[in-house]
Amino acid sequence: MDKQLAVEKEHITVRKKVSLYTAAVLLLAVLAASMTLSIMIGPVPIHPVTVWEIALSKTLPLEAFITPDWSVAEENIVWNLRFPRVLLAIIAGAGLAVIGTAIQALVRNSLADPYILGVSSGASVGATLVILFGAFSIFGPYALVTAAFLGSLLSMILVFFLAQVGGKISTVRLLLAGIAVSMILSAVTSFIVISAPQEEGIKTAMFWMMGSLSGAKWTFIPIPAAVTLIGFLFLWSQYRSLNILLMGEEAAVTLGIRLEHFRKLLIVVTALLTGVIVSVCGSIGFVGLMVPHIVRLVMGSDHRTVLPISALVGAIFLVWADICARTVISPEEMPIGIVTALCGGPFFLWLLRRSAYSFGGEK
Amino acid sequence: MNISVKNVTSCIGGREILKDIELRVHSGEFVGIIGPNGSGKSTLLKNIYRVLKPDAGVIELEGKDIFKLPSRKVAQNVAVVSQDTPSLFDFDVAEIVSMGRTPHKKFLEADSRKDRDIVYECLEKVGMAKYVHTTFSSLSGGEKQRVMIARALAQEAKVLVLDEPTNHLDIHHQLQILNLARELNVTVAAALHDLNIAAYYCDFIYVMNQGEIVEAGKPLDVLTKGMLRRVFQVEADVMIHPVTNKVHITYLPDGLVSRPELAASR
Ligand SMILES: Nc1ncnc2c1ncn2[C@@H]1O[C@H](COP(=O)(O)OP(=O)(O)O)[C@@H](O)[C@H]1O
Ligand SMILES: [Mg+2]
Numbered sequence: 001m002d003k004q005l006a007v008e009k010e011h012i013t014v015r016k017k018v019s020l021y022t023a024a025v026l027l028l029a030v031l032a033a034s035m036t037l038s039i040m041i042g043p044v045p046i047h048p049v050t051v052w053e054i055a056l057s058k059t060l061p062l063e064a065f066i067t068p069d070w071s072v073a074e075e076n077i078v079w080n081l082r083f084p085r086v087l088l089a090i091i092a093g094a095g096l097a098v099i100g101t102a103i104q105a106l107v108r109n110s111l112a113d114p115y116i117l118g119v120s121s122g123a124s125v126g127a128t129l130v131i132l133f134g135a136f137s138i139f140g141p142y143a144l145v146t147a148a149f150l151g152s153l154l155s156m157i158l159v160f161f162l163a164q165v166g167g168k169i170s171t172v173r174l175l176l177a178g179i180a181v182s183m184i185l186s187a188v189t190s191f192i193v194i195s196a197p198q199e200e201g202i203k204t205a206m207f208w209m210m211g212s213l214s215g216a217k218w219t220f221i222p223i224p225a226a227v228t229l230i231g232f233l234f235l236w237s238q239y240r241s242l243n244i245l246l247m248g249e250e251a252a253v254t255l256g257i258r259l260e261h262f263r264k265l266l267i268v269v270t271a272l273l274t275g276v277i278v279s280v281c282g283s284i285g286f287v288g289l290m291v292p293h294i295v296r297l298v299m300g301s302d303h304r305t306v307l308p309i310s311a312l313v314g315a316i317f318l319v320w321a322d323i324c325a326r327t328v329i330s331p332e333e334m335p336i337g338i339v340t341a342l343c344g345g346p347f348f349l350w351l352l353r354r355s356a357y358s359f360g361g362e363k
Numbered sequence: 364m365n366i367s368v369k370n371v372t373s374c375i376g377g378r379e380i381l382k383d384i385e386l387r388v389h390s391g392e393f394v395g396i397i398g399p400n401g402s403g404k405s406t407l408l409k410n411i412y413r414v415l416k417p418d419a420g421v422i423e424l425e426g427k428d429i430f431k432l433p434s435r436k437v438a439q440n441v442a443v444v445s446q447d448t449p450s451l452f453d454f455d456v457a458e459i460v461s462m463g464r465t466p467h468k469k470f471l472e473a474d475s476r477k478d479r480d481i482v483y484e485c486l487e488k489v490g491m492a493k494y495v496h497t498t499f500s501s502l503s504g505g506e507k508q509r510v511m512i513a514r515a516l517a518q519e520a521k522v523l524v525l526d527e528p529t530n531h532l533d534i535h536h537q538l539q540i541l542n543l544a545r546e547l548n549v550t551v552a553a554a555l556h557d558l559n560i561a562a563y564y565c566d567f568i569y570v571m572n573q574g575e576i577v578e579a580g581k582p583l584d585v586l587t588k589g590m591l592r593r594v595f596q597v598e599a600d601v602m603i604h605p606v607t608n609k610v611h612i613t614y615l616p617d618g619l620v621s622r623p624e625l626a627a628s629r
Contacts, residue, residue, distance in 0.1 A: 254438060
């Protein structure tokens with residue numbers, strides 16, 4: 001009997017850890033493979049070895065070891081077009097999945113997604129103004145990104161203040177204020193679009209609003225990459241508090257979480273992260289809603305595991321969604337948001353029908 | 364560790380739920396709070412564990428205002444078993460109990476061997492060790508309650524605040540949990556609904572009615588026929604039980620008392 005207890009005790013130590021590490025290693029391998037595939041595929045197919053040879057020769061001083069057997073055009077395609085694009089997919093996918101996880105804990109609502117705070121509709125207003133009327137032209141090539149980010153920041157601040165009652169954040173108000181502000185700003189965006197002078201601009205604006213990685217450039221990578229990484233590390237460091245937040249307000253207070261402080265911090269961090277991601281690739285739906293649920297279904301709810309695994313799954317999912325977006329109707333391209341919704345929706349419904357997963361509610 | 368509740372008034376939605384409450388829990392004492400439904404027991408305890416802030420008065424832990432102490436510090440010293448046991452998302456039992464270790468963990472500090480041992484021991488104490496990896500939401504009400512108690516134990520606090528900690532438990536586990544609380548030699552403040560249990564375990568009892576403390580004293584002095592009639596509206600027979608040497612109450616089912624003065628004031 002004692003022996004059996006000892007074995008079970010050992011289980012507390014071992015079980016989760018193994019599954020986190022194995023899952024992480026496995027998913028990293030899948031991510032690397034998906035990334036390679038994504039760069040290979042396109043109007044000009046590239047050999048996988050060439051993909052990494054180009055990458056290595058671009059990043060490391062390896063002229064002595066790698067003799068270029070590829071054309072300048074190929075190098076250009078791989079390094080200047082496909083690499084930033086797949087990296088943006090990884091950043092956005094990982095970022096949105098992580099934000100979704102944190103926001104679901106924050107509002108204790110399984111339907112919450114990164115856009116619940118009105119961030120994406122705010123960004124859309126800014127972006128459409130730039131695309132259709134050339135506003136913010138003083139920012140040059142960064143006009144779109146800047147305007148979108150400012151829009152998301154403003155709507156987030158608005159929602160944040162609407163959600164406060166007597167200095168405290170009410171999560172129900174947060175949800176409702178987010179929905180209301182989103183609806184208003186979406187209407188504003190639609191108004192801007194229909195009063196736009198040019199056909200081409202409308203198409204671009206629509207494309208951007210549905211989410212798109214087609215504008216990816218190297219210059220757009222560092223800031224979102226850094227912000228996403230820092231945001232992820234911050235949230236991961238708070239995994240205990242996030243777990244406790246899911247247990248409810250009383251548990252949080254009695255276990256020593258500074259509830260109001262922590263909630264505000266979470267809102268600011270997630271909103272900034274969303275703002276940065278949305279401003280480079282529009283609002284890509286479903287990732288932030290769906291990925292955390294899938295991960296919880298398989299790995300349990302502990303945020304120590306859920307956050308990193310969600311980041312990896314989100315990244316892989318978006319890399320594949322982008323592959324579909326580029327290839328299905330090639331040479332045309334469709335907004336990635338269509339792909340994520342079309343793949344994600346049915347999968348989510350299937351998940352919904354499974355009784356083994358409670359979605360954070362009663363079974 | 365002692366708790367002092369001084370002149371505490373608490374309002375919810377404009378209604379005064381607690382009126383000028385005075386209460387002391389001395390170090391090492393087991394203090395019970397009894398009273399009919401809606402008398403304000405939970406509200407009082409919520410003020411003590413800082414989910415509600417008193418509108419007037421102060422609550423002190425070792426002479427220091429609990430709202431001026433750092434949250435983590437309070438959580439290291441005061442553990443709570445409250446009435447809401449949310450079954451949100453699928454945590455397993457070990458994960459829930461581990462949360463009790465949080466106040467003792469520094470930033471980025473991982474769970475140590477010691478933490479895991481504590482978690483396991485606490486689960487053993489409440490008889491839930493074989494459920495370590497069961498998902499919390501699949502447990503019965505009483506089992507959930509025992510897990511929440513294990514979480515509070517894992518906090519290793521010197522004060523336990525319990526809000527009807529045994530209301531879902533069968534009699535064996537009721538006694539097990541309260542024996543446990545008594546044997547830990549910690550300070551306990553508990554709202555209890557079973558008056559015989561209160562009589563058996565409490566060193567001191569506060570009786571609440573309509574947001575006020577109407578009586579306070581040792582079980583023998585407080586649990587009287589008169590009090591039961593006035594506060595709980597029941598006729599009962601009260602005696603000293605020959606085996607336990609504690610107060611024992613036998614309710615007389617035909618003796619429900621109506622309170623005309625209440626009916627008039629509503
Ligand atoms: N959130 C709330 N909103 C409004 N009234 C409340 C709330 N919580 C408690 N009350 C009221 O406060 C009174 C005391 O409740 P409570 O402290 O839960 O009593 P007890 O625990 O003694 O049964 C009741 O009349 C109840 O209706
Ligand atoms: Mg109560």
